[in-house]
Amino acid sequence: xxxxxxxxxxxxxxxxxxxxxxxxxxxxxxxxxxxxxxxxxxxxxxxxxxxxxxxxxxxxxxxxxxxxxxxxxxxxxxxxxxxxxxxxxxxxxxxxxxxxxxxxxxxxxxxxxxxxxxxxxxxxxxxxxxxxxxxxxxxxxxxxxxxxxxxxxxxxxxxxxxxxxxxxxxxxxxxxxxxxxxxxxxxxxxxxxxxxxx
Amino acid sequence: xxxxxxxxxxxxxxxxxxxxxxxxxxxxxxxxxxxxxxxxxxxxxxxxxxxxxxxxxxxxxxxxxxxxxxxxxxxxxxxxxxxxxxxxxxxxxxxxxxxxxxxxxxxxxxxxxxxxxxxxxxxxxxxxxxxxxxxxxxxxxxxxxxxxxxxxxxxxxxxxxxxxxxxxxxxxxxxxxxxxxxxxxxxxxxxxxxxxxxxxxxxxxxxxxxxxxxxxxxxxxxxxxxxxxxxxxxxxxxxxxxxxxxxxxxxxxxxxxxxxxxxxxxxxxxxxxxxxxxxxxxxxxxxxxxxxxxxxxxxxxxxxxxxxxxxxxxxxxxxxxxxxxxxxxxxxxxxxxxxxxxxx
Numbered sequence: 001x002x003x004x005x006x007x008x009x010x011x012x013x014x015x016x017x018x019x020x021x022x023x024x025x026x027x028x029x030x031x032x033x034x035x036x037x038x039x040x041x042x043x044x045x046x047x048x049x050x051x052x053x054x055x056x057x058x059x060x061x062x063x064x065x066x067x068x069x070x071x072x073x074x075x076x077x078x079x080x081x082x083x084x085x086x087x088x089x090x091x092x093x094x095x096x097x098x099x100x101x102x103x104x105x106x107x108x109x110x111x112x113x114x115x116x117x118x119x120x121x122x123x124x125x126x127x128x129x130x131x132x133x134x135x136x137x138x139x140x141x142x143x144x145x146x147x148x149x150x151x152x153x154x155x156x157x158x159x160x161x162x163x164x165x166x167x168x169x170x171x172x173x174x175x176x177x178x179x180x181x182x183x184x185x186x187x188x189x190x191x192x193x194x195x196x197x198x
Numbered sequence: 199x200x201x202x203x204x205x206x207x208x209x210x211x212x213x214x215x216x217x218x219x220x221x222x223x224x225x226x227x228x229x230x231x232x233x234x235x236x237x238x239x240x241x242x243x244x245x246x247x248x249x250x251x252x253x254x255x256x257x258x259x260x261x262x263x264x265x266x267x268x269x270x271x272x273x274x275x276x277x278x279x280x281x282x283x284x285x286x287x288x289x290x291x292x293x294x295x296x297x298x299x300x301x302x303x304x305x306x307x308x309x310x311x312x313x314x315x316x317x318x319x320x321x322x323x324x325x326x327x328x329x330x331x332x333x334x335x336x337x338x339x340x341x342x343x344x345x346x347x348x349x350x351x352x353x354x355x356x357x358x359x360x361x362x363x364x365x366x367x368x369x370x371x372x373x374x375x376x377x378x379x380x381x382x383x384x385x386x387x388x389x390x391x392x393x394x395x396x397x398x399x400x401x402x403x404x405x406x407x408x409x410x411x412x413x414x415x416x417x418x419x420x421x422x423x424x425x426x427x428x429x430x431x432x433x434x435x436x437x438x439x440x441x442x443x444x445x446x447x448x449x450x451x452x453x454x455x456x457x458x459x460x461x462x463x464x465x466x467x468x469x470x471x472x473x474x475x476x477x478x479x480x481x482x483x484x485x486x487x488x489x490x491x492x493x494x495x496x497x498x499x500x501x502x503x504x505x506x507x508x509x510x511x512x513x514x515x516x517x518x519x520x521x522x523x524x525x526x527x528x529x530x531x532x533x534x535x536x537x538x539x540x541x542x
Contacts, residue, residue, distance in 0.1 A: 180206060
């Protein structure tokens with residue numbers, strides 16, 4: 001029985017939750033806690049607060065299970081709720097604030113030798129990507145994050161961030177333009193450096 | 199998408215294009231494969247866009263441990279089971295859920311951050327000041343001079359990276375991704391080794407001309423003159439090559455495959471002209487794999503030894519396939535980029 005439950009789809013889990021199956025809460029948490037925490041700590045610099053908000057979110061889902069509507073896309077629903085909670089917890093720092101989305105940190109998880117031999121180009125590209133991402137506005141960064149890290153569709157992102165799809169698209173195309181400019185900028189810079197030295 | 203001018207930005211933003219890059223939707227894969235075939239003029243833009251999409255998707259997320267999730271679930275479950283009567287929202291912050299951070303954990307985090315910054319600084323430093331990288335586009339080959347005066351011809355879709363300066367007495371090292379032909383300057387000083395790294399394979403050289411090809415986890419080395427020694431993490435022994443040989447190392451296979459070949463065949467790309475002169479079909483297959491990125495399967499192993507002679511007018515795959523079709527039955531699967539060659 002347990003094993004079968006693992007294979008339930010999101011809408012099925014949602015229905016189970018509404019019917020009072022408390023196993024559904026744990027399963028949804030298993031599935032989305034990681035993503036929610038990663039998103040939460042990008043929005044709020046206070047990681048413990050992000051964790052509080054997520055747990056509170058699930059407790060409340062359970063408490064209000066009788067009144068929940070039929071949700072098909074559970075992940076964006078959870079993201080949106082978390083976002084609202086974090087904004088509420090920080091009324092003085094709405095998400096439109098310039099420094100509300102913290103900078104991306106570098107991830108280094110391989111050994112020195114590996115780094116030298118075959119991960120070299122990946123790390124270089126990642127370092128460059130992080131620099132590029134940090135040159136975006138927080139809202140642009142949030143859109144990129146939800147699209148490429150969380151794999152949400154444009155409609156879902158618009159829902160999570162309470163934007164219209166055209167506004168979102170505009171935001172994204174500006175972000176991508178900037179990223180592209182950053183990358184070609186770096187290449188040009190490199191070419192100039194090489195020219196100077198040769 | 200209509201066949202007007204398209205920008206890389208537009209492609210990056212297109213969800214169907216994103217699916218194609220990540221191979222997540224059959225319909226989108228079929229659509230874009232077909233589109234690309236019909237619009238080869240956009241291939242540079244598509245490559246640029248695809249690289250950006252891949253890069254954006256590749257960034258690693260910070261890890262959240264399973265224990266941490268289990269702890270959170272336990273906390274929420276405890277809250278849930280306390281509520282006998284639902285629908286009355288508990289007052290916020292009635293129970294502190296905040297996890298307590300011991301000073302050891304905090305110290306570990308700070309040390310971690312410090313190491314990360316040092317690594318990032320070092321990486322950026324290395325990237326901008328110590329090394330140079332050259333890359334070629336899909337239809338470009340490039341002749342490069344290495345710091346010691348050795349030369350390298352870089353084939354299309356390849357990149358190479360080496361230190362800007364090679365101090366006298368130190369070994370000379372080059373990292374290659376793709377394919378290149380090396381003409382290495384000979385030094386009598388034995389400490390001036392010349393090493394080419396391709397994926398996890400290292401080719402050590404003693405004044406020589408040779409070709410290195412590496413895509414995914416396959417590496418092929420063809421030696422024209424001189425002497426090279428090959429070592430790889432996967433190999434149990436190092437391989438000492440003689441001129442006129444091809445050595446192939448595939449992934450984790452502990453044994454390298456070696457066989458004599460016509461080296462001119464494997465270095466013809468430098469002159470931009472392929473040719474086949476009584477060439478065994480297995481070499482033709484290897485060449486198609488190396489040059490056009492298709493993998494080749496044979497319906498019958500006997501075909502491998504059959505000889506093939508042809509000098510293409512244009513260096514394109516269609517022409518070659520047409521000629522092959524006169525002798526064999528050739529089937530092309532565009533999606534998996536596979537050719538299947540059977541007897542007629």
